[in-house]
Amino acid sequence: MTKTMLELKGVRTAYGNIEALKGVDLHINEGEIIALLGANGAGKTTTLASITGLVPPKSGTITFEGEDIRGARTENLVKKGLIMVPEGRHIFPGLTVLENLKMGAYVLKDQSGIKKDLEYIFNLFPILATRSKQSGGTLSGGEQQMLAISRSLMGKPRMLLLDEPSLGLAPIVIRDIFDTIRKINTENGTTILLVEQNANLALMLAHRAYIMTTGLITLSGTASEFLNDENVRKAYLGG
Amino acid sequence: MTHKITASHIGRVIWSEFKPALLASFWICLLAFPIMTLSINPTNQSFKFSLDRMPYLALGTFVLSILWRFFLKRRAFIGITKAVHQSEGLPEDLRKGPKPSWLTVVKASRYRRQGIYVLLAIMAILPFISSPYTVNVMVTALIYVTLGLGLNVVVGVSGLLNLGYIAFYAIGAYTYGLLNHYFGLSFWVCLPLGGLTATLMGLLLGFPVIRLSGDYLAIVTLSFGEITRLVLNNLTVTRGPRGISYIQPAGFFGIDLNGAPKEFLVNYLRVDPAMDINKIFTYFIILCLVIVTIIFVFRLENSRLGRAWLAMREDEVACQAMGINRTRAKLTAFALGSTWAGLAGVVFASQITFINPASFSFLGSILVLSIVVLGGMGSIPGVILGAIVLSALPEQLRFFSQYRMLLFGALMVLMMVFRPGGLIQSTREVYIHKTNGNGKGDGNGTARLEALTGAPKPEATGERP
Known part of the structure; x- marks a missing residue:
């Protein structure tokens, strides 16, 4: 039942001489939504970069579905179903929405499957259907975030890594996007690792959470524990 | 809402650009002063000074500058008008698809294939008559x-x-x-x-x-x-x-x-x-x-x-x-x-x-x-x-x-x-949305959905050139 999907043990990552991760341990079970919280510079994004191989870790182990993936190439991880939505959206501004989505299915070859996925996406975010021939750069911030998430879904992820999906968005749009993230999780059983600044919202969504401070996991527990914990509330949730 | 450039617009633009154009002309004159006024005669190692050419230069740059500014303004104006049109009638516009450029017309033309043959024939004959x-x-x-x-x-x-x-x-x-x-x-x-x-x-x-x-x-x-x-x-x-x-x-x-x-x-x-x-x-x-x-x-x-x-x-x-x-x-x-x-x-x-x-x-x-x-x-x-x-x-x-x-x-x-995009701009894949029989979408996006994900490619009109 609770199969471990992704596990990090003692992961250390450095940018030159600056060690950003000082031995991170965390595990994510299949079908879970995990929130990774922490202040700026705590190492949240670096953790994601280490997982996806964008910044190879110095030491430690990373296993995805029982397979060692430390130092694996990003593109091979995408093929395995470990897909990241990068921070700041990173959509392709010069390509149309449709082309953006098709690019998400780059590693897949099943054309009819891609068509079905497109249909699914346009049901999930109808606004993307109406914007499908607009170039990605002309979308609003919220729409771009929707596009970024949709694009990663086109690659049929087993596990999705979301880096700050709420960045720079209006509260009402954030709620929409978070609702969709939950929907993706419940409908497809996609495991989700969510990196967020907006701790309150992330905890409402997540099953469990980890809190990072200066390159280490300092706290872990279920989301409800965190929400009810007086100390955590004071330190991370603003009272 | 119509956006047309009228004579009064032109007049206003010229008036507002008068001073900067004058300044530009003055600056060019200053810059070109030595090369326009002095002519050196290398044989007897002397030089001649004359202001004859300066008025032409000043007038020329002034007129060019005004024209330049006018066209820039016009371009910006057209850009804004387009944007306004788009934001005003967005759903309508989207249903109609973009206005076909001459290139799309050429590409969508039934005679495209024949056109290519004719072009090839001309290319083949050309060297023999040149x-x-x-x-x-x-x-x-x-x-x-x-x-x-x-x-x-x-x-x-x-x-x-x-x-x-x-x-x-x-x-x-x-x-x-x-x-x-x-x-x-x-x-x-x-x-x-x-x-x-x-x-x-x-x-x-x-x-x-x-x-x-x-x-x-x-x-x-x-x-x-x-x-x-x-x-x-x-x-x-x-x-x-x-x-x-x-x-x-x-x-x-x-x-x-x-x-x-x-x-x-x-x-x-x-x-x-x-x-x-x-x-x-x-x-x-x-x-x-x-x-x-x-x-x-x-x-x-x-x-x-x-x-x-x-x-x-x-x-x-x-x-x-x-x-x-x-x-x-x-x-x-x-x-x-x-x-x-x-x-x-x-x-x-x-x-x-x-x-x-x-x-x-x-x-x-x-x-x-x-x-x-x-x-x-x-x-x-x-x-x-x-x-x-x-x-x-x-x-x-x-x-x-x-x-x-x-x-x-x-x-x-x-x-x-x-034309910052080049003579012929690269176009992205364009899909015209299929609508219901009465020419109106049903509003919830399903009609568009069909068009996008349905039949293989009948709706895909212009692809990349």
Whole structure:
């Protein structure tokens, strides 16, 4: 039942001489939504970069579905179903929405499957259907975030890594996007690792959470524990 | 809501731009003061001072400045109007699809195929009714088309700024030149070899620049171009600056084209007796090469690899997140882009039968880059048009003799200001949305959904050119 999907043990990552991760341990079970919280510079994004191989870790182990993936190439991880939505959206501004989505299915070859996925996406975010021939750069911030998430879904992820999906968005749009993230999780059983600044919202969504401070996991527990914990509330949730 | 430019608009713009234009004119006069007023007579080492030309200069720059500002304003105004129209009637507009440009009309035309045949027929007849000079210009233009299309793969599609592209052209030309000079190998053997050598050199350049992009990449490629030229200039094997002469033109089954075939052409087809028939043959070779290039590049752009290149151009982080092997995409872009330069180089060597390093200066790289930028980055018809304009235009401007390059530069500046996307802009895949029978969508997006995901491709109108 609770199969471990992704596990990090003692992961250390450095940018030159600056060690950003000082031995991170965390595990994510299949079908879970995990929130990774922490202040700026705590190492949240670096953790994601280490997982996806964008910044190879110095030491430690990373296993995805029982397979060692430390130092694996990003593109091979995408093929395995470990897909990241990068921070700041990173959509392709010069390509149309449709082309953006098709690019998400780059590693897949099943054309009819891609068509079905497109249909699914346009049901999930109808606004993307109406914007499908607009170039990605002309979308609003919220729409771009929707596009970024949709694009990663086109690659049929087993596990999705979301880096700050709420960045720079209006509260009402954030709620929409978070609702969709939950929907993706419940409908497809996609495991989700969510990196967020907006701790309150992330905890409402997540099953469990980890809190990072200066390159280490300092706290872990279920989301409800965190929400009810007086100390955590004071330190991370603003009272 | 209508947005038209009226006479009062024009008047207002001219009035508001009066002062800046005056200032610009004054500034130009100040700048050009020494060269416009002093004329030196080197024979008796004296100089003359005269203000005669200044009023013309002042008036000229003033008028040009006003015109310039007016067109800029107009352009901005049209842009705003378009945006207003779009935001006002967004759903309506979306249903109708974009207003078809003349290019889409041409492409969607039923006579498109016939049009291509007619064009090909004209291209085939042209050398037989032209002067030797025109044929030469046409061969050069077609060589630049090949170069432009090749560089378009690197710069336009993949977004890797390559400032040393001419080096691959040189490598192709020297491959043929050297092999022909030392081993007597024929054009047909050297054509694939030249392409291959350039491809390999492209890979070789690709490896060190995998991690580079933008300015750094530009500098490395620029150095590569210069290094290649300097090496060719200093090696004994390449005969240094003297270059290689008497390179054989392309052979035609060992038949001397200037013998019996020429007699036939001159007598029966009234071909110019001064014509070197080898040149006509070269013309057909390069024409075939261009056609092959167009087909190949078009296929490539719509392939998986082409999409990887597009993704790499658009956003390197996202490109990796999509599962694209960035290293491979970059290397193939460099290698395949260089191939065409190599092939064009071999044809070039056979065309002019003499090559030396001076033919492959940095200016050449810039010219090819200008072709891509002026034509429209990533757009195949744009690059073709750009190549023809940029290689034929300097010939047409010969009338202006010494002011030729000045005019050429001015034209480029105007182009870039008023059509920054190039002559023919690259268009993205456009899908016209299918609507219900009454011509209205049902509002919840299902009609659009059908159009987008339904039948294979009936709604897809214009693809990438």
